[in-house]
Amino acid sequence: MSGEFAAIEAIRARLPGPSRSGEVWIGDDAAVLACGSDPDRGRWLLLAADTVVAGVHADLGVTGLDDLGWKAMAASVSDIAAMGGEAGHAVITVAGPPGTRLDRLYEGVAAAAEAFGCPVVGGDLTNAGDTVVTAAVTGYCSGEPVRRSGARPGDLIWVTGPLGASAAGLRLLRSGRAEEPAPGQRPGCGGSGDAELEAVRAHARPRPQLAAGRAARACGATAMIDVSDGLVADLGHVADQSGVGFRLDRVPVHQAATLEEALGGGEDFALVFCAPASAAVAATFAGLVTPVAIGRCTADPAERTLAGQPVTARGWEHEW
């Protein structure tokens, strides 16, 4: 076993699958569970968890412990967004060395909980050498959640915003070219400085797109995922699980980012979704982010191209 995705597949093979019709267990953004005793009422419980590690998911030389707490929340809530759900509640566990500034860390957790409407209701504290924060979150979906596996040949592929901002933000912070803005500080209008500030903010305080996820579901999205590992890797999961290929025409690149960052940079937490060409996407998203069509699903699962050139899965993958 060497890669994260192979490891997940091996774990999945070892564990039993859903016992109730309509449930989704391992292998999607969030698990879909019958909510209580009455699944027929069409309301599903979603459950997801993500772990962030100081030095791996965040460089504490350039962002704060509060940002690490925020990121743990964002990563998990984004999994709920990627099912088209609404956020429920979170439990947070923190492992860290004695002396860890828990007050700082929970400042970020609390700010994220409020921003995403996902209150923290419990958790655990324990000592470890590394600082490891896990957020497990519930969510709800009235009606069928959007899985990774429903894309069909001919579906258009959409993203809910320009990509690469988070990776660009990290680059800018590490180069010393930018500093993390104070919580109240917002980008102004226009100029590359504003784009850079926006990128830094996207890296330090990424925002899951709950409303966009629900809009995608409402317009008939057939498959959806959040960009947590990188567009090509994440769209690859959709293609793998749906048994389709993809032909991308163009990818919206954040103003501060490179194409490489847009294709392979993770943690943008934009959503990528597929929908029949007839879907009234723009109308459904009225008042929200404007999604951009970037290509089309194809019948050949081996076809994965951008502007006619093959793209190979790149993006973040942990080693096992």
Next chain:
Amino acid sequence: MSGEFAAIEAIRARLPGPSRSGEVWIGDDAAVLACGSDPDRGRWLLLAADTVVAGVHADLGVTGLDDLGWKAMAASVSDIAAMGGEAGHAVITVAGPPGTRLDRLYEGVAAAAEAFGCPVVGGDLTNAGDTVVTAAVTGYCSGEPVRRSGARPGDLIWVTGPLGASAAGLRLLRSGRAEEPAPGQRPGCGGSGDAELEAVRAHARPRPQLAAGRAARACGATAMIDVSDGLVADLGHVADQSGVGFRLDRVPVHQAATLEEALGGGEDFALVFCAPASAAVAATFAGLVTPVAIGRCTADPAERTLAGQPVTARGWEHEW
């Protein structure tokens, strides 16, 4: 901030409390949440998470990675047991160095999931220097869960089994006096060797007491907690949150354990509960473990004694 419990209190003060009547957020074994859109139907969703760290919660020199996985599941499911609930589903996140034997770790997770009736439905894998396993679990409760805060002066205090086995098992393993039994190997009948084997098993593969927790709830338990940090520390949480004291007559000590291990050793995952003296405890537990009355709640919150002598909170507490 120096102690775990003070740190939890500081975190609790920083975060908002429940918005819906009947919900319980931070500060009990598990959070109690309105289940879906219809809390009035009297079915509550429980949510809890625990993290175990190699070298902190488990000595990988004497127990296996599979046991670490099992323990993460056991600790979280025990929180559901301590509310009187039934287990729902689990999400597991693992942070660890490349080369971690995930197959071995998930063997223990899968065995626990099956043993406790709590299937694993998702999770996350990430690299870190330490091996850190988090289990977040849901549970359900039809009717009011048993909180820590309901004990009243005069209530009898019960435990659902002899204490100290897990601490004794660790001591025996570390001394080289005992080895971990193979999964199929069970203690025989009688003899100190059997007690030692049982203690080792209790350390390596602790079993949350879901059925006992439900029985305690059914017989009218006013407060309940699982022994995860140590009897005196955990009963102290109940006393603190209920505003009562306690007067213990005697404590059932596991045959392989010392009194010190029974009072301060954590991770036994026995349940301690309080119930009015009139409660038909024995009848309700028919066919399950036989709980033992160990003392009584008193009106003076400062009174915490065993056989007339003050007992101070000892037990596991992480440093912050």
